[in-house]
Amino acid sequence: MANIPSGNRDSFGSKFGVIAAAAGSAVGLGNIWRFPLVTTQNGGGAFLILYISFIVFIGIPVMLSEFSIGRRAQLNAFGSFKKLAPKTPWYLVGFLGILTAFAILSFYSAVAGWTLEYLVQAISGKLLHTDDYVKNFADFSTDVYRPLIWQMVFMFLTAIVVYAGIKKGIEKFTKILMPVLVILIGVVVVRSVSLPGAAEGIKYLFVPDWSAVNFKTVLMALGQAAFSLSIGMGTLITYGSYIQKDNHLLRTSSQVALADTSIAILSSLMVIPAIFAFSSVSIDQMSPGPGLVFEVLPAVFKAMPGGVIFAVVFFFLLAVAALTSTISVLEVVVAYLKEELGMTRGKATIIASVSISVLGVLATLSFSSLSGFHIFGLNIFDLLNFASANIMLTFGALFIVVFVGWKLGKSNFLDEISNKGEIKSVLHKIVFFIIRYIAPVAIGIIAVAALFIKGLT
Ligand code: PFF
Numbered sequence: 001m002a003n004i005p006s007g008n009r010d011s012f013g014s015k016f017g018v019i020a021a022a023a024g025s026a027v028g029l030g031n032i033w034r035f036p037l038v039t040t041q042n043g044g045g046a047f048l049i050l051y052i053s054f055i056v057f058i059g060i061p062v063m064l065s066e067f068s069i070g071r072r073a074q075l076n077a078f079g080s081f082k083k084l085a086p087k088t089p090w091y092l093v094g095f096l097g098i099l100t101a102f103a104i105l106s107f108y109s110a111v112a113g114w115t116l117e118y119l120v121q122a123i124s125g126k127l128l129h130t131d132d133y134v135k136n137f138a139d140f141s142t143d144v145y146r147p148l149i150w151q152m153v154f155m156f157l158t159a160i161v162v163y164a165g166i167k168k169g170i171e172k173f174t175k176i177l178m179p180v181l182v183i184l185i186g187v188v189v190v191r192s193v194s195l196p197g198a199a200e201g202i203k204y205l206f207v208p209d210w211s212a213v214n215f216k217t218v219l220m221a222l223g224q225a226a227f228s229l230s231i232g233m234g235t236l237i238t239y240g241s242y243i244q245k246d247n248h249l250l251r252t253s254s255q256v257a258l259a260d261t262s263i264a265i266l267s268s269l270m271v272i273p274a275i276f277a278f279s280s281v282s283i284d285q286m287s288p289g290p291g292l293v294f295e296v297l298p299a300v301f302k303a304m305p306g307g308v309i310f311a312v313v314f315f316f317l318l319a320v321a322a323l324t325s326t327i328s329v330l331e332v333v334v335a336y337l338k339e340e341l342g343m344t345r346g347k348a349t350i351i352a353s354v355s356i357s358v359l360g361v362l363a364t365l366s367f368s369s370l371s372g373f374h375i376f377g378l379n380i381f382d383l384l385n386f387a388s389a390n391i392m393l394t395f396g397a398l399f400i401v402v403f404v405g406w407k408l409g410k411s412n413f414l415d416e417i418s419n420k421g422e423i424k425s426v427l428h429k430i431v432f433f434i435i436r437y438i439a440p441v442a443i444g445i446i447a448v449a450a451l452f453i454k455g456l457t
Contacts, residue, residue: 009074010166011242017171018243019255024174024324025230025239026260027181029111032318033293036205036268038224043212044205048265050213050221055229055257058222058442061434062231062397063253065404068416070240071249072408076335077234080241085407093399094336097234100396101332103388104233106359107381108329109158112322113150113364114141114294119315127311128302137294141367151364152357154319158326159353162334163346166242170327177320184317185266188310192274195304201276205268215449222446227389228260232397235328238335249417250427270314271297278303293318330356359384394447398440405436 012018039047073080078094085091117140121127130136141147161169192198226232243249271292278300297314301307330352337348362370366379375383404413410432415421417428 009242011244012171012239013167014171015247015252017167017175018239018247018252019259020174020178021170021324021328022230022236022239022252022256023259024170024178025235025328026228026256026325027178027263028228028230028321028325029108029318030224030228030325031260031264032267032271032321035224035228035264036271037292038220039268040205040272041212042217042220043209045208046210046213047217047221048206049208050218051225052261054222054225055261057434058439059225059229059231060250060253060257061431061439062226062401062443063229063236063257064249064417064431065400065413065435066231066234066236067240067243067249067253068413069400069404069408070237071243071245071247072412072416074241076241076339077237077332078336079339080234080237081403085403088407090403090407093396093403094234094237096392096396096399097237098333098336100233100388100392101235101329102356102359103384103392105326105329105356107363107384107388108322109151109154109326109356109360110147110364110381112154112319112326113147113152115315115319115322116150116153117146118294118298119312119319122301122308122311122315125308127298128308130298130302133295133298136298142371144365144368147364147367148361151360154323154326155353155357155360157323158330159349161323161327162330162353163349165345170331173327174324177324181317181320181324182263184313184320185263185270188270188314188317189266191304191306191310192270192277195273195277197277198273201273202269204276205272219446219449222442223390223394223450226393226397226443228264229257230325230328232393232395232400233329234332234396237400238332239328241335246419248419248423250423250425250431274300274304390450391447394443394450398443398447401435401439401443405432405440410436 012021039051069080069084070077073083075083076094077097078091081090081092081094118127127136161173163169164172193202230236240249243252275292275296298311301311301314304310330349333352333356334345334348337343337352338345341348343351363381363384366373366381370380373379378386413432413435414428417431418424
């Protein structure tokens with residue numbers, strides 16, 4: 001085993017850098033195109049209340065668990081479990097995280113590639129000169145080469161940032177890109193909520209409809225919270241290993257969760273009022289797939305005064321949000337190859353991105369040449385999406401809280417999050433109680449239910 005001594009490890013250089021990187025991972029396609037639709041279709045304000053409760057009572061404790069595992073071990077997700085629980089099978093949880101990273105990145109990079117195509121279509125003017133947006137998306141996604149080329153471009157951009165390292169790559173880029181993202185979202189939100197008819201959309205979004213809430217809604221809220229916070233696969237264990245020893249981990253976790261949730265809500269304020277103002281398609285009929293962003297929004301932009309500018313800004317910010325997420329997933333695999341197999345960062349980045357791209361090609365081709373190929377009734381894209389987000393992430397989060405609550409134990413955990421007793425907070429003990437008892441039961445229910453309910457997250 002080629003573990004690198006902690007003194008030589010690259011690390012985040014500033015507190016803002018940690019938040020930018022972790023929030024960059026959390027804020028992604030899940031916030032901008034999934035959250036608004038899932039919320040409006042599942043009871044609006046009622047879903048929001050459930051979602052926020054899960055973020056606070058489950059999401060933050062799991063995030064804190066991951067950060068504390070990584071920072072304590074100073075290693076990648078796999079190596080962290082091996083170091084903290086030697087001679088036990090716990091390292092398999094780390095290994096599950098590496099596999100989940102492969103699965104997520106392969107389909108996520110496909111969608112991320114679409115955002116580049118749409119950005120180029122918006123800039124060239126083609127997008128707003130189209131009449132049939134469903135056909136436009138179908139023409140593009142069933143093409144064999146274009147989606148693949150964009151996916152490779154996206155993987156290449158991801159690899160460049162990861163190759164540059166933690167301080168000079170991930171931290172530097174997210175520190176620039178995250179504020180840009182927030183400003184751009186702010187601009188689009190202001191435009192969207194000032195459109196005629198926007199009030200209807202805002203009402204639809206926030207007024208609680210408790211009749212829409214059932215067991216599946218509860219499970220969806222928890223699943224969406226986990227996916228959105230990037231918890232359950234070791235991304236935050238890996239990032240945690242780069243966090244300085246004096247960082248206040250509970251505060252950082254809360255700030256990241258707050259940023260992620262605010263951006264999810266702002267994304268809804270950006271998308272839903274605009275659809276109410278301009279779209280002829282009813283929100284209830286939209287599917288939580290590519291539909292909203294790639295088929296409905298372009299029509300909204302076309303109908304909107306100044307729409308071309310907003311289309312360019314929107315697809316640019318979608319690509320940026322996706323990029324700051326994909327780098328965090330690739331880093332999970334790169335850190336593993338580097339520290340466990342002794343590769344240089346360059347070699348690890350090339351091997352990880354090329355092998356993930358091979359799986360990614362299969363995901364993308366499931367819209368064209370492999371569209372007839374199904375496993376368990378799903379094409380490869382849907383299978384990777386379903387297996388990773390619904391099953392692997394939730395089981396990952398379950399194993400992580402059980403590990404911290406029952407294996408790492410109270411004193412080690414409190415020692416880590418209090419910076420060896422320097423930070424005193426009653427919240428620390430409460431969080432540990434949640435991690436040990438409440439989170440395993442709550443996540444356990446979703447993890448098992450996820451095996452049976454299709455299309456959960
Ligand atoms: N949190 C990202 C999103 O909401 O789009 C997706 C994601 C990134 C999930 C990284 C998991 C992960 F490790």
